[in-house]
Amino acid sequence: EVQLVQSGAEVKKPGESLKISCKGSGYTFTSYWIGWVRQMPGKGLEWMGIIYPADSDTRYSPSFQGQVTISADKSITTAYLQWSSLKASDTAIYYCARIYGDYVKFDYWGQGTLVTVSS
């Protein structure tokens, strides 16, 4: 069974750093791209970027380029999303999802990680 299990909710202060994770299982982790999607409170879905764990090839949406870093450790079948300096506007639920085929076909999703940034 394909599963993506994300790390737990986080509460951080502005300016702090953060790295959240997404562990894949039940499939060959290095054969599929993994993507990250943001959902701000009460808002829609936003495509942030994707990574191919086999070689760490990464693509970012222009809206998120330079704002976050996507990485992966194929030895432990885990993808990451990190911030070096959080802002209040980063408060959102972040989903990871496996990509099947083209870059917007997310067939399996993690449960989401709520990140709250507040002073």
Next chain:
Amino acid sequence: QSVLTQPPSVSAAPGQKVTISCSGSSSNIGNNYVSWYQQLPGTAPKLLIYDNKKRPSGIPDRFSGSKSGTSATLGITGLQTGDEADYYCGTWDSSLSAGVFGTGTKVTVL
């Protein structure tokens, strides 16, 4: 703001049909496949339709997708209370070199 436009809400009585439009341009819908997602309250999105009109295993044929030019449409027939959710279209945008989602549509069963 999203480059794909959807109506904010649609509604119908149980058993009826609703359609949800997703309007884009030649840089996205016009030249790329469209996917559709269902997001039930408090849950992660779920893939409903991919490659414009294909359904993943387990998705009932009450859900259908189509594409014409720079617009795509999701149809739901035999509406059920369990279909109350937010629905999003998604595709690749060749100009942005990034994926994009629609603005989202809330389906209400009256």
